[in-house]
Amino acid sequence: MIRFSDVSKRYPGGQEALSNVNFHLLPGEMAFLTGHSGAGKSTLLKLVTLIERSSRGQVIINGQNLSKLPRRRIPYHRRNIGIIFQDHQLLFDRTVFDNVALPLVIAGVPSNEIARRVRAALDKVSLLNKEKSYPITLSGGEQQRVGIARAVVNKPPLLLADEPTGNLDPDLSWEIMQIFEQFSQVGVTVLVATHDLDLIKRMSNRRLVLEQGRLIQGGEA
Amino acid sequence: MFRRNKPLPRREAISGRQHGLSMAVKTYLLRHAQVLVSSLGQLSRTPVATFMTAAVIGIALALPTGLHVLLDNAQQLSGGWQGATQISLFLKTDTTDFQARTLANRLRKLGEVEDVHYISRQQALNEFKALSGFGDALKALQDNPLPAVLVIQPNNKARSPASTSLLLAKLKAYPEVDIAQLDMQWIKRLYAIMAIVRQGVVILAALLGLAVLLVVGNTIRLAIQSRRAEIVVIKLIGGTDAFIRRPFLYSGVWYGLLGGIIAVIAITVALLIISGPVGQLAALYQSPFKLSYLGLGSIVNLLMASTLLGLLGSWLAVGKHLREIEPT
Incomplete structure (x- = not known):
């Protein structure tokens, strides 16, 4: 589902943010991406979502070689990835329903279908009763669950989460991880970037550990 | 939008594609209609700002159009004088x-x-x-x-x-x-002067049309900047440039159309105001001359031109500024 082959990323005028990264995540696999700040976690996620392109090597997502993907195809590539942000990135002038519906609206799903799928997604994160609320009235954990509902409403084969529990207490973090676990069990590939080591210890998933741009654990030679 | 994942058996494929195509067109038009309405809704949430922008456009359009109407009136009037040749x-x-x-x-x-x-x-x-x-x-x-x-x-x-x-x-x-x-030398001279004024009106119209483009472009630029975060999120979850562009383009269309309507109202009111004194003057010369107003054709042309200017202005702004906003 995600394959990195000898991937390096050098920012203009800077040092290498990633060097010779090799790994392969299978469909339905859930893995943690860890490492200190500046180890290259964000850069790796940016390469997957095509916010950045690799300097060397190949990133292959769902069989598609990203270095060959033209700019105008990027939106369609991103529709196959559910992204969960540390700061949720919800739109505060819209209701929970409208926030979760956004990926479907973008994809041109008919409106009756939208309502059905938004409610299904909100149901999965136990927020069905909040669909008419505005994000500002929700707690941090609830906002993050709205973010997750928005990421999965499109049923993408791949979920990326960037520090999804960064602002949450341990119980809420655990709850969020359980939700990700459920998605991986139904075949969604999940990659969670986090430095919450306590949380990772409680889970038995594969770990990809980055240090100064090198994958020192969980990768392939 | 027209892609299919799985090839269908041949006969089904034909009817299926036609069905899919008409559905796709229908969905496409429906979405445009939705954005058309929702962008008007967005503008109506800030009525004062919207009105001020539209009024600037309206005044800019009313100046050359009003002069054009006055010129037409002058030509009509001087046409009567040729009898004196x-x-x-x-x-x-x-x-x-x-x-x-x-x-x-x-x-x-x-x-x-x-x-x-x-x-x-x-x-x-x-x-x-x-x-x-x-x-x-x-x-x-x-x-x-x-x-x-x-x-x-x-x-x-x-x-x-x-x-x-x-x-x-x-x-x-x-x-x-x-x-x-x-x-009739003097009439020839009058015609020559009117031809100059007419050219002047064309130049004025071009300049003020440019001003309308800039006003709409700047307004749309500010709108884009104020919704920067939203644009980034939409880009991250797979919104195409066309999807992001659409509400801004329709905002430009609305600004142009509203400005055009304001221009029509301004010209009509101005002509109403001067029609009294003009009537008195004409009566002093025993002339049956009557001020003519904007015709239906002119109104339609003006509204179409203003709408197009609005669209073009927002197109330019959107083309320039949406590219600059990328997720980081």
Whole structure:
């Protein structure tokens, strides 16, 4: 589902943010991406979502070689990835329903279908009763669950989460991880970037550990 | 939108594609209609700001359009004055009284001539003596220096400047005629001035059209900046450039259309205000002239032009500024 082959990323005028990264995540696999700040976690996620392109090597997502993907195809590539942000990135002038519906609206799903799928997604994160609320009235954990509902409403084969529990207490973090676990069990590939080591210890998933741009654990030679 | 993942069996594929295509077109149009309405809703949430922008556009459009209407009125008015056109034929001094009268009779039969008035050399002299005050000086001359004159009144067929000129050339060709003079130089000059003003209106319209583009472009630029976070999120979850562009383009369309409506109202009100004094002036000249307003065709043209300007302005702004906003 995600394959990195000898991937390096050098920012203009800077040092290498990633060097010779090799790994392969299978469909339905859930893995943690860890490492200190500046180890290259964000850069790796940016390469997957095509916010950045690799300097060397190949990133292959769902069989598609990203270095060959033209700019105008990027939106369609991103529709196959559910992204969960540390700061949720919800739109505060819209209701929970409208926030979760956004990926479907973008994809041109008919409106009756939208309502059905938004409610299904909100149901999965136990927020069905909040669909008419505005994000500002929700707690941090609830906002993050709205973010997750928005990421999965499109049923993408791949979920990326960037520090999804960064602002949450341990119980809420655990709850969020359980939700990700459920998605991986139904075949969604999940990659969670986090430095919450306590949380990772409680889970038995594969770990990809980055240090100064090198994958020192969980990768392939 | 038109892609299919799985190829269908042949017969089904054809009907299926037609069905899918009409559905896709329907969905596409429906989404455009939704964005059209929702962008108007967005504008109506800030009515004062929207009105101010539209008013600037309206005033910018009302200036050249209003001038154009006034010019049309002036042309209509001066068209009536052409009836006053006369041609004076100064005959050679050796033309006899009889020859002059014969010529006058021949000219009366021309198709372009309404009437011919003959002023003999003696009449001309008497008139000159009475009007000029040089009567005593003329007495010192042995001969009458003044030529006989035929004053030609062209009829309706020969009232346009071009056909009057043709008639003038024709009359000049008669052997008895020394000088043929058209008494409409001033109308020609007026027309020339109006042609300059008309060009000026075109230039003004071009400049103010550019101003409308800039106003719309700047407004849309600010709208894009204020929704930067939203644009980033939409790009991250797979919104195409077209999807992001659409509400801004429709905002531009609405600004243009509202500005056009304001321009129509402004011009109509201005014409109403001056129509009273113009009517009084016309009455003083016993003229039946009436100020004409914007016709339906002009209104439709103005609204279409303003809407297009709005679309173009937002297109330019969106094209320039949406590219700059990328997730980081």
